[in-house]
Amino acid sequence: xxxxxxxxxxxxxVRRDLLLAMRRRSDAAMPVFFLVIVASLFPLGVGPExxxxxxxxxxxxxxxxxxxxxxxxGRVFTADxxxxxxxQMVLIAQPxxxxxxxxxxxxxxxxxxxxxxxxxxxGLQFGLDGEAVxxxxxxxxxxxxxxxxxGAIGAALVLGVRGSxxxxxxxxxxxxxxxxxxxxGAVASSLAGVGAxxxxxxxxxxxxxSLFFAPWATAAALRIALE
Amino acid sequence: MRGERRLFSDVxxxxxxxxxxxxVGENGSGKTSFLRILTSLLPPEEGAVLWQGQDIRQLxxxxxxxxxxxxxxxxxxxxxxxxxxxxxxAGLTGDQHSSPLxxxxxxxxxxxxxxxxxxxxxxxxxxxxxxxxxxxxxxxxPVWLLDEPFTSLDTASTALVTERVQSHLRGxxxxxxxxxxxxxxxxxxxxxxxxxx
Amino acid sequence: xxxxxxxxxxxxxxxxxxxxxIPWFSVVAxxxxxxxxxxxxxxxxxxxxxxESYRIIFVHVPAAWMSMFLYVVMALWAAFGMGLNARLSFMxxxxxxxxxxxxTFLALLTGAMWGKPTWGAWWVWDARLTSELILLFQYAGVMxxxxxxxxxxxxDRASGVFALVGVVNIPIIYFSVKWWNTLHQGASVxxxxxxxxxxxxxxxxxxxxxxxxxxxxxxxxxxxxxVILEREQLLSWNKPASMPDAxxxx
Numbered sequence: 001x002x003x004x005x006x007x008x009x010x011x012x013x014v015r016r017d018l019l020l021a022m023r024r025r026s027d028a029a030m031p032v033f034f035l036v037i038v039a040s041l042f043p044l045g046v047g048p049e050x051x052x053x054x055x056x057x058x059x060x061x062x063x064x065x066x067x068x069x070x071x072x073x074g075r076v077f078t079a080d081x082x083x084x085x086x087x088q089m090v091l092i093a094q095p096x097x098x099x100x101x102x103x104x105x106x107x108x109x110x111x112x113x114x115x116x117x118x119x120x121x122x123g124l125q126f127g128l129d130g131e132a133v134x135x136x137x138x139x140x141x142x143x144x145x146x147x148x149x150x151g152a153i154g155a156a157l158v159l160g161v162r163g164s165x166x167x168x169x170x171x172x173x174x175x176x177x178x179x180x181x182x183x184x185g186a187v188a189s190s191l192a193g194v195g196a197x198x199x200x201x202x203x204x205x206x207x208x209x210s211l212f213f214a215p216w217a218t219a220a221a222l223r224i225a226l227e
Numbered sequence: 228m229r230g231e232r233r234l235f236s237d238v239x240x241x242x243x244x245x246x247x248x249x250x251v252g253e254n255g256s257g258k259t260s261f262l263r264i265l266t267s268l269l270p271p272e273e274g275a276v277l278w279q280g281q282d283i284r285q286l287x288x289x290x291x292x293x294x295x296x297x298x299x300x301x302x303x304x305x306x307x308x309x310x311x312x313x314x315x316x317a318g319l320t321g322d323q324h325s326s327p328l329x330x331x332x333x334x335x336x337x338x339x340x341x342x343x344x345x346x347x348x349x350x351x352x353x354x355x356x357x358x359x360x361x362x363x364x365x366x367x368x369p370v371w372l373l374d375e376p377f378t379s380l381d382t383a384s385t386a387l388v389t390e391r392v393q394s395h396l397r398g399x400x401x402x403x404x405x406x407x408x409x410x411x412x413x414x415x416x417x418x419x420x421x422x423x424x
Numbered sequence: 425x426x427x428x429x430x431x432x433x434x435x436x437x438x439x440x441x442x443x444x445x446i447p448w449f450s451v452v453a454x455x456x457x458x459x460x461x462x463x464x465x466x467x468x469x470x471x472x473x474x475x476e477s478y479r480i481i482f483v484h485v486p487a488a489w490m491s492m493f494l495y496v497v498m499a500l501w502a503a504f505g506m507g508l509n510a511r512l513s514f515m516x517x518x519x520x521x522x523x524x525x526x527x528t529f530l531a532l533l534t535g536a537m538w539g540k541p542t543w544g545a546w547w548v549w550d551a552r553l554t555s556e557l558i559l560l561f562q563y564a565g566v567m568x569x570x571x572x573x574x575x576x577x578x579x580d581r582a583s584g585v586f587a588l589v590g591v592v593n594i595p596i597i598y599f600s601v602k603w604w605n606t607l608h609q610g611a612s613v614x615x616x617x618x619x620x621x622x623x624x625x626x627x628x629x630x631x632x633x634x635x636x637x638x639x640x641x642x643x644x645x646x647x648x649x650x651v652i653l654e655r656e657q658l659l660s661w662n663k664p665a666s667m668p669d670a671x672x673x674x
Contacts, residue, residue, distance in 0.1 A: 008318070009319055012315060012318045012319045013319070015315070016304070016307075016315040019307065019311065019315075020304060020306055020307065023306040023307070023346075024306060079304075082300075083300060083301065083302065083303065083304065083305065084298060084299070084300025084301055084302035084303070085302050085303070085304060085316075087268060087296075087298060087300070087302070088296070088302040088316060088319075088320075089319070090268065091266060091267075091268070091291050091294060091296055092288075092291060092319050092320055093288045093289070093291045093292035093320070093321060094288065094319075095288065223268075226268050227268065227269050227270070
């Protein structure tokens with residue numbers, strides 16, 4: 001009988017979380033509904049003029065995606081913390097940051113991927129042209145994993161703390177600003193005809209940076225929460 | 228320390244293989260904190276926990292590979308069935324985890340086959356505790372740290388768990404058990420640690 | 425050197441030391457700020473572009489520098505606390521945050537005061553001001569995280585982790601906001617287009633910065649004394665009157 005390696009442990013974590021999400025599909029679908037509602041609120045608030053919508057579209061859609069991710073952060077660690085699964089995870093013979101990557105990946109599949117898939121429809125609602133819509137989806141594809149990784153740090157810091165819903169927002173939003181700027185900037189540049197490569201590469205850089213550092217910070221925060 | 232209150236100090240204890248350390252004391256005397264210090268989840272204010280001569284805080288994952296911890300919380304997901312729960316957790320900890328073995332373990336702790344495929348949330352407290360304890364039948368780790376394992380258990384299940392602990396000890400394993408009940412094991416394998424709160 | 429610095433790492437020894445140092449730092453601070461203001465407000469020449477209103481930078485720029493400097497220092501103390509498990513380090517980090525936040529707020533306020541006569545608007549979204557705003561949010565996060573967590577040890581460590589994550593974020597924010605400014609050409613006002621520095625202006629700014637720094641040390645020492653007192657009280661309330669710690673092993 002062999003001890004599982006890091007990869008097996010990571011897959012095990014992902015598999016369990018995805019299975020759990022399947023059992024509570026409506027819970028998992030909430031970020032998507034939220035995204036759609038928020039994205040629809042802006043035209044209602046601002047007026048349906050196509051030129052205005054096209055200008056605010058990239059920003060609004062990115063902010064909505066960001067907020068949807070924020071709202072779903074509660075599901076990353078809280079349930080595991082409350083039922084004791086988290087402390088068991090810390091006591092596994094695999095590095096905790098690896099397991100964190102697994103949890104965050106599962107969270108991204110559940111909360112981030114639907115946002116990416118839905119974004120073209122919402123982009124069209126805001127009058128974005130074909131290329132801009134593609135850039136929007138691509139920027140979200142690169143950006144939402146980063147949002148999940150950074151958000152996990154905040155989620156871990158506030159585990160079990162009262163008022164954690166608002167507190168995590170306050171902690172995490174300053175950290176989200178660069179991703180927002182590059183993401184919305186990518187779509188805006190595409191609309192302006194300037195080309196989105198620069199912004200997209202910066203988004204990629206953010207993703208790589210967060211993949212290297214966020215799991216360590218999250219693991220440290222989890223250990224602190226469990227003391 | 229718990230919330231700035233010193234719980235206990237000057238504890239010096241050694242646990243040999245094949246023996247069990249029973250940690251007893253009043254409520255609030257720090258038994259759970261003591262056990263958590265042994266798992267390394269809680270760092271001691273002063274002093275160290277040594278496993279085979281080395282500080283567990285240095286060993287980290289190497290120590291975890293030797294450890295099975297069952298705390299107050301069951302560590303069981305309500306939305307999964309007992310089988311799914313154990314397959315997932317045993318898979319992560321490196322214990323045996325094939326479906327027949329898992330079912331055997333669940334039966335050994337007193338859970339009939341009929342409940343194996345029900346979502347854990349419909350089971351009673353005692354049944355859920357038994358799902359958590361079923362890990363003891365799958366565990367291949369020498370160090371067992373158990374926090375009040377007999378809570379919510381009836382006499383029959385308590386006997387089953389005690390028997391399992393005994394065979395673990397006979398096999399050369401060791402156990403530290405926080406309990407406020409007497410553990411029905413021969414006194415030559417039991418060492419008692421009483422914490423005064 | 426004769427002084428054993430290590431002995432001051434215990435809060436009980438640090439408390440009287442801090443008490444003795446505070447008056448000195450306060451006096452130096454008052455003198456430096458007075459001198460800086462004198463030179464800045466009265467001696468330095470009028471800027472040919474911005475007139476008298478530019479003089480607010482003698483408060484704005486030093487405040488902004490202090491806000492960032494204090495954040496890094498706070499993060500460093502938190503790192504020491506976690507690395508060395510030293511309580512006093514965490515107390516220092518706790519004492520620094522409010523002062524840092526105050527300077528950030530001052531920088532934003534004076535930034536707005538500069539913006540109005542110069543650009544006609546109370547707020548402009550330039551790189552420096554926007555970064556200061558995000559910094560204020562980060563200070564708020566550090567402080568709120570600390571007050572929301574009841575367990576002192578966890579509060580120290582959690583706000584420490586957040587402070588360290590924030591330190592990494594600050595340069596990234598600055599870069600990304602500058603980038604954002606270049607994207608949106610229309611709003612490219614820049615507060616950094618400060619008037620060319622005459623020698624007197626630079627002297628004034630340096631004096632003000634030094635004065636703010638001395639002020640910070642004095643205030644932080646005073647606040648850390650309060651933190652020490654608070655925590656000692658918490659410890660003494662919780663100590664049971666006569667309980668045997670001793671443990672029996674049979």
